[in-house]
Amino acid sequence: MTAEIGTTSRALSRRSFLVTTGAVSIAVSFGSVLTDAFAAGKSAATFTPGAWVTIGTDGVITIMSPASEMGQGVMTTVPLLIAEDMDADWKKVRVVQSPNNAKVFGNSMFGGSMTTAGSRTVMAYYEKVRLVGAQTRKVLLANAASAWKVPVSELTTEPSLVVHKASGRKISYGDLAKKATVPDPLPEVTKADLKPAAQFRYIGKDVPRYEVASKVNGTAQYGIDTQQPNMLYGAVLRPPVQGETPEQIDDSAAKAIKGIVQIVKLPYGVGIIGETVEGTKKAKAALKVTWTNTAKARNYTSDAVYEEYRGQGADLSTESVTMIGVGDAAAAITGAVKILKADYRSDHVAHTCMEPMNATAVINGDAVEVWASNQSPTTVQMLSARAAGVPPEKVTVNTTLLGGGFGRRGEAEYAVDAVLLAKAVPGKPVKVIWSREDDVQYDTFRPLSAQHLEIGLDAANNIVGWRQRIVAESLFARSAPPVFKAIGGKDVVSAGGGELKYAVPAVAVEYIRADRGIAVGAWRGIAPGYVIFASETMIDEVATLKGVDPVAFRLDLLKAEPRAAKVVETAAKMADWGKKRTDGHALGIAYSDALNSHTAIVVEVSLNKQSGEIKVHHMWCAVDCGVAIQPKNIVAQIESSIGFGLGAALWEQINIEKGEVQESNFGEYRVMRMSDMPMIDTKVISTDSPVGGIGEASVAPVAPAIANAVATLTDGKRLRQLPMLPERVKAVLST
16 A cells, blocks of 8 residues: 655555545654654654654654744644544644645645645635544544454544543553554545534634744744754845846955855846855945846836826726626716715835745755745745756755744745855855845835725715726736736735625726736735725715714625624724714724635724824724634734734835835834734634634724724825825825
8 A cells, every 4th residue: 555645655554544535635654753843954854744643652643734833823723623633632742844745735725835825724724634633533443443342433532542431441542553553444534523613622722822832932943043064154135126137246345255155146136155144244245236227117116106006097998807796886886876986005015024034955966955934835845946957856845933924935035045056055055044124125015006996876875886996016927927817817915805795786896907017925914905995994984975873884784794794893892982082082993804704993093183193092803713713812813913904004115216125124114113002902703604814814904994083083084095104194184
């Protein structure tokens, strides 16, 4: 009997067996796994490839974690689901980062690749890994039944124990591991074998996050912590404008710096290899490079580009792709008694992960090994193979803990840096660490976008038609052209979030792709972060025209969406919505259905009308993400993404002038500080609905809730630009 492991196969001994659930092959083994979850710098070759669960004879159960842990708790949540249905004692569970084996550990929502993004990890793995646990439990039961010569139907389990109640016998999973054999035929497993909610031991309970202890005691290993024997360091000088390449390089001064090993011309810049980080930094500064002057991005200036985008959005004849279409919105708006029009802007924002981009690579012959904090080992593998000129199966990717991801580490150009430099010094590991300035200026920013909205109203100011046009660069068109073509140009990362759960008879949400030479990427909350800003502030504006309370108006439009209505109602109740605020404070509300979760936020703000500065004092959030697997961790993710939403709403902004990014570090790029964070109250509403995404769910409603509160304080003055900088606020107040 053999089990297929990627492109290779291996014989299964009586200590190891393969179980199959539909099209998913799941390997379970008995014995031990040598590596641990935080083994930065160790090779993935010591893993048991393809095995989700390994049961040791000492009773220790090792469970693979297939997703990238970047602070969202997924290294606990996914293994916990396996432990739930195999009835494992969580105190005896050890979690290990899985090897890069997409065939076994792939994320179904990303085409089977190993990618952690879009808050889709738990959604993708929830049923799959619970079936892993259920099948493992069945195999253990079958082995116990064989040993005791009793029917399987007479056996039950307790945490890490198989129990025969009739005779009072019990046997631990560890003792079973000493003599387990391959069941023939293998037990089948279906959804009916999954535990009912009433029997959950872990789901819905608060289990301490697995990786937190290592972060507290300092043993946690990130990509930047990677150490290899005889390791060199690398840095890359990139062009001031995206898309340019080096024409002439004067590296004489750089080579003269102590410890510099080699200067390498790259397709997109100049690489430096040296014995120390400090030396490579000095050499980088000493390089004199003449760059080409032909890149499309040289014509890119943020304010001018926005005006161009705004014109395209407002010109209804500009060709677009329909993201959402319900009824005939154009006809409904044309026939409306009144048409409400507005234009919205959102600027570029950067990811600014606390751990800057980095990777370590070594090439021995045609074998490539990479260590990196990454969100997609599949992407790292493919791009590293292309850079090294070897087949993907020759590339081993070791995924460490991530010091922040937020979509940024779904890219892999930092790994390409390391591979190309390692290629220049065969057999020598090279660690590339980006400076903070590199990290900010060469980020794949959230797109700058323009939106044009037209809302058709009847005589009673009821919405009869809704048209929302989004103009922005495309992530998919750059990073995955075949995918972009296959989905008909419907880039949800750049233009998603317009599903509009409200009862509107005719809706058209349209996307206009704008290609101006600036690489954009996925940023926490993705497109809903600005698409819902526009829609939720317009909903408030219509409520004002009707003379009705914004909460009551939403609830009326959400009668057919009980989960949505529940979070709106709950957040309003938490904030004591009907109570009038004093001292120049006001409340605002917004709702989001982004990432398959329902989230409502109420904010309490004040406004300094002289300076234009907005201050957020208190926030109340209600969220329904379906089955709440770990409630306290959900609260932590809600508060974390609220912090992101606040930064992007109030301050964060990347400005580009003639292709050159103007900000370079935290001195120019303002992010949230501890002192900026308001009081936050969060209520998690657990339902039996399918699992939704949570890591980004609360980003989208933050900005519209703030803008709606400001409108209350200013007799209806509407803020339509992100971020809501003081000078922009004052400009609106002066109109």
